[in-house]
Amino acid sequence: MGKIDPRVIKTRKKLRQAFLDLLKTRSLSEMNIKDLTNQAAVTRGTFYLHYRDKDTFIETIMEEIIEDFYESVIEYVPYQGDDEKQIPRIVLDKVFAYIGNSPEFFVTLLNENDAEDYRVLFSERLYDYVLAHVNYGNSIPVRKMPKELVNNFVVYSLLGIANAWVNEGQIYANHYIAAMVSKMYRSELFIEVGLSDFFVSETI
CATH class of the missing domain: 1.10.357 (Tetracycline Repressor; domain 2)
Incomplete structure (x- = not known):
């Protein structure tokens, strides 16, 4: 199995931390992709390179x-x-x-x-x-x-x-x-x- 690109690891870590930060003020149902990408300082396109949709992201995290x-x-x-x-x-x-x-x-x-x-x-x-x-x-x-x-x-x-x-x-x-x-x-x-x-x- 090949090594995962460090940039992929970094992006996923940023999105995971954004998710945890948003839980301070949002429920799971209230969270949306715009909030996640803004909090993580990544683009929507970057998000969709890693996760199919919000539900898949939440389930994974x-x-x-x-x-x-x-x-x-x-x-x-x-x-x-x-x-x-x-x-x-x-x-x-x-x-x-x-x-x-x-x-x-x-x-x-x-x-x-x-x-x-x-x-x-x-x-x-x-x-x-x-x-x-x-x-x-x-x-x-x-x-x-x-x-x-x-x-x-x-x-x-x-x-x-x-x-x-x-x-x-x-x-x-x-x-x-x-x-x-x-x-x-x-x-x-x-x-x-x-x-x-x-x-x-x-x-x-």
């Missing part, structure tokens, strides 16, 4: 950011010292650092009706990591619990806390909110299904 988020916050550790069995876990300090850098995206993800498909994508990705985490050595697999209950609790509790944290001006430091949330997730339910060490904080 939303999916890219979700992918970037998980690449940033997931780490793999050996299961019971066995390097051949790597299990994922989420580092909450990195979660809140990422959210703090892109708060508008996560407020949109949680609150907008037009973001429903992306909430589903976010939630499905998280559930995949949950299953991978409990794949080894769990006598009560998380599959035995209703998927929608586990998914809704994990996704909406995490995003709900993040949403409140952003709306309150991020008054707590990343490491502090991460430590508090990590403690919240050490509940009887999480112990029972093998998730007590899925959400971790670097400070505890």
